[in-house]
Amino acid sequence: MDFSEKFAREYGAPPVAVASAPGRLEVLGNHTDYNEGLVLSAAIALKTDFAILPVNGDICEVRSGGEKLSFPLSALDEPPGEDWVEYIKGVLIELRKRGFAPKAFKAAIQSDIPLSAGMSSSAALEISAALAIGAAFDFELPPEEWAKVGQGVENNHMGLQSGLLDQFSSLFGERNKLILCDFRDIRVVKTISMPDNLVFVVANSMVKHDLVDSDYNLRRESCERVVKTLRERKGMNISALRDVSTREIELARDALPLRDARIASHVTGENERVERGVAALESGDVATFGELMYESHASSINNFANSCPELDCLVELSKSIPGCLGARLSGGGFGGITIHLVEADEAERYRARLETAYFQRMGKETKALVCAIGAGASVEQYPGN
Ligand code: GLA
Numbered sequence: 230m231d232f233s234e235k236f237a238r239e240y241g242a243p244p245v246a247v248a249s250a251p252g253r254l255e256v257l258g259n260h261t262d263y264n265e266g267l268v269l270s271a272a273i274a275l276k277t278d279f280a281i282l283p284v285n286g287d288i289c290e291v292r293s294g295g296e297k298l299s300f301p302l303s304a305l306d307e308p309p310g311e312d313w314v315e316y317i318k319g320v321l322i323e324l325r326k327r328g329f330a331p332k333a334f335k336a337a338i339q340s341d342i343p344l345s346a347g348m349s350s351s352a353a354l355e356i357s358a359a360l361a362i363g364a365a366f367d368f369e370l371p372p373e374e375w376a377k378v379g380q381g382v383e384n385n386h387m388g389l390q391s392g393l394l395d396q397f398s399s400l401f402g403e404r405n406k407l408i409l410c411d412f413r414d415i416r417v418v419k420t421i422s423m424p425d426n427l428v429f430v431v432a433n434s435m436v437k438h439d440l441v442d443s444d445y446n447l448r449r450e451s452c453e454r455v456v457k458t459l460r461e462r463k464g465m466n467i468s469a470l471r472d473v474s475t476r477e478i479e480l481a482r483d484a485l486p487l488r489d490a491r492i493a494s495h496v497t498g499e500n501e502r503v504e505r506g507v508a509a510l511e512s513g514d515v516a517t518f519g520e521l522m523y524e525s526h527a528s529s530i531n532n533f534a535n536s537c538p539e540l541d542c543l544v545e546l547s548k549s550i551p552g553c554l555g556a557r558l559s560g561g562g563f564g565g566i567t568i569h570l571v572e573a574d575e576a577e578r579y580r581a582r583l584e585t586a587y588f589q590r591m592g593k594e595t596k597a598l599v600c601a602i603g604a605g606a607s608v609e610q611y612p613g614n
Pocket of ligand 1: 255260261263391393394560561
């Protein structure tokens with residue numbers, strides 16, 4: 230039975246629209262998005278589906294994995310609770326800011342994206358919900374604005390001062406392609422084909438990655454403080470770390486607390502690595518690209534302090550198992566996932582060996598998977614319903 234049929238069986242009528250939004254992998258460019266920088270990312274072939282049916286009245290009801298939650302539209306402005314349904318309330322609030330008058334619906338969600346692992350299950354939920362609500366009630370926005378709706382949910386409703394990377398990748402990803410995003414201009418600059426003979430293996434550190442409770446927001450504050458200091462004390466005409474090179478951070482060391490300087494140099498270094506990485510991929514130099522992934526992880530350890538022993542262990546192990554060109558933590562960090570660039574022929578063996586070695590070394594299970602690169606978000610409408 231497919232998802233729409235299941236929906237019809239549970240609610241007694243089929244959905245008017247089903248939106249699907251994938252999770253994402255941050256391939257290179259860590260914590261650059263909210264610094265108006267560059268990121269190379271990809272949508273994954275794991276996604277969240279959101280099916281919707283408008284109803285009369287004030288109550289929205291949403292079912293997911295055997296749970297059924299509901300909320301009245303008239304209580305949207307009450308302080309957020311702890312449930313996943315907050316993401317959907319957040320979407321309605323963000324849409325309302327953009328001129329949408331929230332209306333009631335019944336909805337169902339299904340997803341195969343691991344939760345809280347660093348593959349942006351939350352962005353996939355926000356984007357699938359937003360697109361489904363838009364389709365059900367004929368509310369349209371420019372494509373980039375849908376991404377900002379999702380970011381608004383995180384920033385204004387969930388308390389995470391994240392950038393646009395997750396929502397952007399979920400919307401604009403393309404099958405078998407990496408996308409180069411520029412978060413100054415808020416656009417996809419170009420797509421780069423994933424080399425045929427390589428795949429990403431994703432390994433979860435099994436350290437729960439909850440960015441709202443992590444130092445994510447503090448890191449962002451450090452970045453902003455550095456920009457302010459460079460402007461005020463060094464007279465630099467800049468508006469974000471995007472305008473600064475790693476060399477300039479070194480030259481301004483006297484004006485910056487050591488910790489802030491390190492945090493900033495991770496970001497500037499990542500912007501530079503993305504540029505070098507794109508050039509390497511475009512010239513077929515995948516070995517250099519792999520090295521840049523290792524450099525990125527080392528900078529997470531030494532500069533940005535968003536790694537942890539489990540993530541470091543997975544990256545270290547990658548160097549001793551045949552077939553891997555490079556590995557790094559991916560996403561916010563502080564737990565979550567590592568991504569490993571691996572020869573396709575070796576991928577299955579590599580995945581299994583990584584799981585075993587991780588268990589031997591850390592005494593913890595990891596789930597490693599060969600992660601296909603999928604298409605961006607889409608909506609199916611069923612106008613007859
Ligand atoms: C999380 C955030 C993104 C981005 C990454 C780090 O995934 O949601 O906006 O900042 O961390 O690159």
